[in-house]
Amino acid sequence: xxxxxxxxxxxxxxxxxxxxxxxxxxxxxxxxxxxxxxxxxxxxxxxxxxxxxxxxxxxxxxxxxxxxxxxxxxxxxxxxxxxxxxxxxxxxxxxxxxxxxxxxxxxxxxxxxxxx
Amino acid sequence: xxxxxxxxxxxxxxxxxxxxxxxxxxxxxxxxxxxxxxxxxxxxxxxxxxxxxxxxxxxxxxxxxxxxxxxxxxxxxxxxxxxxxxxxxxxxxxxxxxxxxxxxxxxxxxxx
Numbered sequence: 001x002x003x004x005x006x007x008x009x010x011x012x013x014x015x016x017x018x019x020x021x022x023x024x025x026x027x028x029x030x031x032x033x034x035x036x037x038x039x040x041x042x043x044x045x046x047x048x049x050x051x052x053x054x055x056x057x058x059x060x061x062x063x064x065x066x067x068x069x070x071x072x073x074x075x076x077x078x079x080x081x082x083x084x085x086x087x088x089x090x091x092x093x094x095x096x097x098x099x100x101x102x103x104x105x106x107x108x109x110x111x112x113x114x115x116x
Numbered sequence: 117x118x119x120x121x122x123x124x125x126x127x128x129x130x131x132x133x134x135x136x137x138x139x140x141x142x143x144x145x146x147x148x149x150x151x152x153x154x155x156x157x158x159x160x161x162x163x164x165x166x167x168x169x170x171x172x173x174x175x176x177x178x179x180x181x182x183x184x185x186x187x188x189x190x191x192x193x194x195x196x197x198x199x200x201x202x203x204x205x206x207x208x209x210x211x212x213x214x215x216x217x218x219x220x221x222x223x224x225x226x227x228x
Contacts, residue, residue, distance in 0.1 A: 033216070040125065042204060042220035043159070059217070090158060102208070104149060104161040105216065 002027045006091050006108035013081055013115055021076045021111050023091030030096040032074040033058065033105070034066065036087040043090065049074055050096060081115040088112050120207050122219030130227050135192040137222035139205035146210045148181055148188045153221070154201045162190075185210070195226045 004025045013019055025032065033048035035058075045058030049068040063085055065077040074093075078085060089112075092105040119142045129135050139148065147166045151159040163172055165181035165188065172179045178191045188205055202221040209217070 035218070040220060042122070043206075043218040045216065045218075092159075102216065104164060105151075105159070105206075107158040107160070110158050 002106065004091055004093050004106050004108040006089075006111050008111060009109060010112050011114070013113070015082055015115055016080050019078050019081060019113075021078075021089060021091075021113070023074045023076065023108060024072050025074075025093040025106070026072065027093060027095070027106065028071065029093035029106075030071070031094040031102045032068065033092050033094075034064070034074070034076045035090045035092065036060065036085075037090060037110075038087050046076070046089075081113075083115050086113060086115050120205060120217045120219040122205055122222055124222055125220065126223050126225070128225045128227060129195050131197060132194050135195050135199070135224055137190050137203050137205075137224075139188045139190075139207070139219050141186045141207050141217075144185050144210040145207040146185075147208050148185075149206045149216070150179060150188075150190055151204045151206060151218075152201050153204065157201075159204060192224075195224070197226050197228055200224060200226050 007022045030051045034046040035043040037043050044060045046064050047066040049055045052071050055066050088110050090110050091108040094102045094105045096102050121140045123138050149164045150162040153159045163179050168185050169183045170181040176193045180189045202223045204221045205219045206216045
């Protein structure tokens with residue numbers, strides 16, 4: 001079954017304690033991205049990756065890091081989480097054509113993060 | 117940077133009534149996508165529009181892409197309780213196929 005898998009689904013952590021949210025897709029998609037969802041603000045892109053070892057900032061990258069060492073995995077790293085990073089996070093993947101055109105996004109189930 | 121505005125933010129309708137959500141971009145878009153997110157769920161792709169003036173239908177849902185490729189709409193005819201959820205548009209700026217910008221979404225409630 002084609003899917004995007006995020007872990008964990010729920011996480012409560014303390015300020016400053018490094019954490020990683022994993023994301024894996026089994027569709028051989030080139031394009032992967034991370035979003036955070038906050039009430040009234042929709043989905044805001046944090047980082048995206050056009051392919052292995054190619055990543056770029058989205059609209060709200062501050063406080064986050066990503067890596068793309070393998071095509072299927074795109075982990076989101078919070079080196080020193082703060083309460084304003086409490087949010088619902090989604091990973092997504094898409095097929096990308098040779099010209100860079102990206103098709104529909106497949107989303108993971110989401111990770112609800114609370115930083116206290 | 118590119119902004120995608122979506123209105124209304126909330127909409128309550130009686131079952132059987134029609135519903136429309138509008139999406140407006142500050143820049144020309146190469147394409148626009150629509151997603152639906154059920155309560156507690158994740159966004160699920162509905163459709164993509166690419167051509168200026170394009171209209172597509174999926175049963176009771178009608179999607180339009182404006183002539184100037186800066187706005188779009190989703191219209192649902194005769195809503196049902198299964199239509200409940202948040203509808204997002206997402207646009208990709210012309211000349212830049214790299215980034216997808218989502219609107220803030222319209223949360224639809226259907227009263228039985």
